[in-house]
Structures are given as C-alpha cells and as structure tokens.
Amino acid sequence: xxxxxxxxxxxxxxxxxxxxxxxxxxxxxxxxxxxxxxxxxxxxxxxxxxxxxxxxxxxxxxxxxxxxxxxxxxxxxxxxxxxxxxxxxxxxxxxxxxxxxxxxxxxxxxxxxxxxxxxxxxxxxxxxxxxxxxxxxxxxxxxxxxxxxxxxxxxxxxxxxxxxxxxxxxxxxxxxxxxxxxxxxxxxxxxxxxxxxxxxxxxxxxxxxxxxxxxxxxxxxxxxxxxxxxxxxxxxxxxxxxxxxxxxxxxxxxxxxxxxxxxxxxxxxxxxxxxxxxxxxxxxxxxxxxxxxxxxxxxxxxxxxxxxxxxxxxxxxxxxxxxxxxxxxxxxxxxxxxxxxxxxxxxxxxxxxxxxxxxxxxxxxxxxxxxxxxxxxxxxxxxxxxxxxxxxxxxxxxxxxxxxxxxxxxxxxxxxxxxxxxxxxxxxxxxxxxxxxxxxxxx
Numbered sequence: 001x002x003x004x005x006x007x008x009x010x011x012x013x014x015x016x017x018x019x020x021x022x023x024x025x026x027x028x029x030x031x032x033x034x035x036x037x038x039x040x041x042x043x044x045x046x047x048x049x050x051x052x053x054x055x056x057x058x059x060x061x062x063x064x065x066x067x068x069x070x071x072x073x074x075x076x077x078x079x080x081x082x083x084x085x086x087x088x089x090x091x092x093x094x095x096x097x098x099x100x101x102x103x104x105x106x107x108x109x110x111x112x113x114x115x116x117x118x119x120x121x122x123x124x125x126x127x128x129x130x131x132x133x134x135x136x137x138x139x140x141x142x143x144x145x146x147x148x149x150x151x152x153x154x155x156x157x158x159x160x161x162x163x164x165x166x167x168x169x170x171x172x173x174x175x176x177x178x179x180x181x182x183x184x185x186x187x188x189x190x191x192x193x194x195x196x197x198x199x200x201x202x203x204x205x206x207x208x209x210x211x212x213x214x215x216x217x218x219x220x221x222x223x224x225x226x227x228x229x230x231x232x233x234x235x236x237x238x239x240x241x242x243x244x245x246x247x248x249x250x251x252x253x254x255x256x257x258x259x260x261x262x263x264x265x266x267x268x269x270x271x272x273x274x275x276x277x278x279x280x281x282x283x284x285x286x287x288x289x290x291x292x293x294x295x296x297x298x299x300x301x302x303x304x305x306x307x308x309x310x311x312x313x314x315x316x317x318x319x320x321x322x323x324x325x326x327x328x329x330x331x332x333x334x335x336x337x338x339x340x341x342x343x344x345x346x347x348x349x350x351x352x353x354x355x356x357x358x359x360x361x362x363x364x365x366x367x368x369x370x371x372x373x374x375x376x377x378x379x380x381x382x383x384x385x386x387x388x389x390x391x392x393x394x395x396x397x398x399x400x401x402x403x404x405x406x407x408x409x410x411x412x413x414x415x416x417x418x419x420x421x422x423x424x425x426x427x428x429x430x431x432x433x434x435x436x437x438x439x440x441x442x443x
Contacts, residue, residue, distance in 0.1 A: 009128040011187055013137045015180075016121050019079070020144030021151070022180050023114055026090065026173045027055070028152030030107075033166035038097040047100070053388065054104050058111025060384040066116035067123070067377025071231060075123030075373060076188050078116055080181060086113035087177025090170045118380050123373030126365045127191045132305045135314075138362045139297025146289035146354065149260075154283055231374060232442060239442075241367050244435035246379045248319065248360035251428040252353055253383035254390040255330060255421035259285070259346055261391045266342065266414065281343055288351035296322070296358030311366055311438025319359025319436075320429045326352040327425035334414040353425075360432060368442040390421070 031052060038048050070078045086109070093106040121141060129137045160166050236242055263285075296318050303309045309317065329349035336345045364375045394417050401413035 008189070008191075009130075009133075009137075012124060012128045013140060015184055015188060016125065016141040017144040017147075018180055018183070019083070019117065019121065020141055021148035022173075022176045023117060024145045024148030025152040025156075025176060026086070026110070026114075028149050029156045029169040029173050030055070030110075032152070032156045033095060033160055033169035034097065034103075036160050037095050037166040041097045043097050051097075051100070051103050051107065053391070054107040055111040055114075056384055056388050058108040059115040060111075060381055060388070062112040062115030063119060063377040063381040063384065064374070065377070067119035067371075067374035068231070069116065070120040070123040070373040071371065074190060075120040075127070076184075076190055079120040079124065080184055080188075082113045082116040082120065083177055083181045083184070086110045087174045087181065089113070090177065091174035093170070095167050095170055115380075115384075119373040119377040122364055122376040124188075126369045126372035129365075131311075131366075131369075132301060134365050135300030135304070135358050135362050136294070136297035138365070139293045139300075139358055142357060142361060143290045143293035143354070146286040146293065146350075150283040150286035150290065153286070231371060235442065236368070236371065236375060236378065239367075240435045241363070241437045241441060242375055242378065244432045245360050245363050245367075245375065246382045247428045247431050248323070248356070249379040250382040250386040251323070251421070251424040252356065252360070252386075254386035254424055255326065255349065255353060257387035258390045258394050258417065258421055259350060262394050262417065263342070263346060267339065281340075284343055285347045285350045288347040289354040292322075292351040293354040293357055296355040297362075300358040300362065312436070313438075315359045315363055315366065315436060315438050316433050317359075319356045319432045322352045322354070322356025322359065323425040323429035323432075326350075326356070327422040327429075330418045330425065331422035333418045334411040337411065356429075360436070363436060363438070366438045367440060369440065371442055393420070 034051060035048065038051075066078070066082075089106055089109050093102065095103075097103070122138075125134070125137055125141065156169055156172075159172065160169055300314050300318055303314045303317075304311055326349045329345050329352065333342065333345045333349065336342050364379065365372045368375050397416050398413065401416075407413065
C-alpha cells in the first residue's frame with residue numbers, strides 16, 4: 001500500500017506563500033517600529049521619509065541582478081541566502097533613529113536582499129509548477145504579500161506598545177525569517193529535471209516518467225547542454241508581450257503604493273480619523289487583496305484546464321476586468337468622505353487589482369518559463385520605480401493643492417492623486433489587451 005504524501009510542488013508553493021507573508025510582515029513592521037521610535041525621538045517628517053524610502057532604492061537595484069543570479073545559480077539557493085541576509089540584518093541592527101547612517105545602510109541591505117526574492121520565487125515556481133496549475137500557484141504565493149501586510153498591521157502595533165518597544169518588532173521579524181529559512185532548507189529541493197526531456201522542455205519537473213538505457217544517456221547529454229542557456233537579453237528587452245507585463249506591473253504597484261502610503265494621511269487630514277482607531281477595519285483592503293488574488297488564480301486555472309478559454313484570452317479577460325473596475329473605484333475614492341466609504345472604495349480598488357494579477361503577474365511563466373525570474377526582475381524593477389515615483393508625486397500634488405489654498409479636506413485636493421492611477425489602469429489594460437500573449441515565446 002502506497003504511503004500518502006503531499007506532492008513536492010505543493011510543499012514548494014506553500015513555502016513560497018509563507019515566504020512572501022514574512023517579507024511583508026517585515027516591511028509593515030519596520031514602518032510601524034521606526035515611526036514609533038522616530039516620533040518618540042522628535043525626528044522630522046523629511047528625515048522619516050528618507051529612511052522609509054531607502055529600502056525601495058536597494059530593492060529596485062537588485063531585481064534584474066536577482067533574476068540573473070537565480071537563473072545561473074538556482075532560485076532555491078538564492079532565496080535561502082537572501083532570506084538569511086535580511087533576517088540577520090534585522091537581528092543585529094539597533095533601531096536608533098538618531099543613528100541615521102547605520103539605518104540607511106541597513107535598509108539598503110534589506111532592500112537589496114529582498115529584491116532577489118521575487119525573481120527567485122518565479123524561477124522556482126516555473127521549474128516546479130506545471131502550466132495548468134500556475135495561475136493559482138502564483139496567486140497563492142503573491143497573496144502572501146497581502147496576508148502578511150494585514151497580519152502585520154493587526155499584531156505589530158500592539159507588540160511595539162506592550163513589549164520592549166520598537167526593537168521587539170525587529171527581533172520578531174528576524175526570528176520569523178530564520179524559522180522560514182530552516183523550513184526551506186529542510187523541505188525545498190531542486191526539481192528532478194534531468195530525468196525526463198519533456199519536463200525540461202516544459203520548464204517544470206514534478207510529473208516525470210522513468211526512462212532507461214541509452215535513452216537516459218541521450219537525455220543526460222541533452223540536459224547537460226541546456227543547463228546554462230544563453231540568456232536572450234535583446235529579445236527580452238525588445239519583446240512587446242514583455243513590455244505589456246512591465247507596463248501593468250508599473251500600474252499595479254503605482255496604485256498599491258500610493259494607497260498604502262497616503263491613505264493614512266487621507267484619513268487623518270481629510271476625514272479627521274486615525275487608522276489606529278479603526279481596529280480590524282484597517283485590514284480590509286489587504287484581506288480583500290488576499291481573497292481576490294486567490295479567486296483570480298482559481299478562475300484562471302479553471303478556464304484554462306476546462307478549455308473554456310485559451311491561456312491568452314484568460315490572461316486578457318482577468319487583467320482587463322480587474323484593472324477596469326479598479327480604475328472606477330480609484331477615481332471615485334476622493335468623493336467618499338466617510339471612513340467606511342473610503343475603506344470600502346479602497347478595498348474594491350485593491351481587491352480588483354489583485355484579481356488582475358491572474359493576468360499580467362502569471363504571464364512571465366507563460367511567455368518565458370525558463371527565464372521567468374529574469375522577466376520578473378525586469379517587470380518588478382518597474383513596479384518598484386512606480387512606488388518611488390508615485391509616493392513622491394503624490395506628496396508634490398498635495399503640496400501644490402495647499403499652495404493654491406485648497407483645503408485638504410476637500411475632494412478636489414485629492415482628485416489628481418487618485419485620477420492618475422485610475423487613468424493608468426485604463427491605459428495599460430488596453431496595452432495588455434493589444435500586446436500580450438499566453439503562448440511561450442522564449443525557448
């Protein structure tokens with residue numbers, strides 16, 4: 001009687017979900033802990049903004065190198081090294097807001113380390129997960145971002161207040177990172193791609209058939225010659241389907257980072273309410289993203305495996321649906337002037353954006369399963385730059401509104417803030433409709 005076991009690819013997907021959850025607990029935790037420490041030390045808003053944004057510069061710089069290294073060395077090893085690096089940095093750095101240079105170096109190091117993580121994850125998933133399971137696998141993995149953000153916002157403020165202050169958040173994050181590293185070291189492995197040529201060609205290695213004799217020798221020789229394929233950088237950069245992915249990644253993160261960073265200001269200045277007073281309702285946008293991200297993945301795989309729609313049409317449908325509805329919610333948000341209304345509208349916007357990830361965010365592995373980490377690195381660089389640009393531009397728009405004597409409690413002062421991501425959603429969903437494909441274009 002055969003013993004029951006969980007297929008290795010499912011274990012890998014669950015571990016990558018925990019990975020993204022822990023990463024975003026760290027990001028939420030640093031923001032909460034540093035803000036508490038900086039406010040207690042009387043640090044001005046400009047200095048706080050510099051420290052909080054330093055992470056994203058390191059993160060942006062390491063996306064493409066992360067994809068390249070994961071391609072050369074293997075996503076499993078790079079993921080483990082990256083996780084240990086940022087975890088140990090959190091463990092040994094003292095959270096003193098007056099020691100600016102140390103904090104800047106530490107946040108740059110954490111940003112660089114975490115920049116390797118998502119390209120490595122996509123490299124691992126492209127190797128392990130067969131095409132008909134990729135949508136829900138990637139959606140579950142990336143939904144960890146929202147699950148971690150929601151959990152961090154719920155638990156970490158109380159942790160900082162009730163235990164040994166802001167430093168305790170650092171220690172908890174480091175402990176979670178090291179615990180995950182031990183799990184990954186024990187349970188993760190490279191897929192046995194060398195045992196069957198079809199698995200190598202498809203870009204994954206779980207469902208393998210036994211082979212014998214001279215056939216095995218031929219396969220081994222073939223795989224040996226394919227171990228280090230030349231990366232087609234020029235074709236990747238000039239590929240219109242890749243640019244469709246890049247454009248939509250930029251749009252998604254522009255809207256996400258603007259809402260994450262400026263929604264608290266909208267509450268405090270426009271609605272005279274603090275998110276800290278809203279208990280569990282402040283988690284709703286992120287929980288909605290977690291929910292709709294997984295719904296999108298399940299829907300996509302259902303449409304593809306039942307042959308209701310092709311891969312290309314499925315990606316375009318979910319991307320367009322998510323981004324178009326999100327654009328309406330974003331452009332409507334300034335006119336909601338009650339806390340519950342703003343939470344509802346932002347939840348719809350972020351939830352439908354997460355649904356759209358079943359379109360563009362899985363498309364890396366459709367078009368380039370062998371180079372998924374590299375394409376992810378390119379597109380995630382654009383997403384990180386969108387965060388830097390969007391957060392800074394929003395501050396300038398609000399300052400310009402104040403300069404023309406607009407009251408920040410007025411919807412007019414916030415209109416441009418949310419109009420820009422709304423229009424980006426419309427424009428780039430059309431770009432994805434026209435340029436994207438679900439077919440493999442890089443061998």
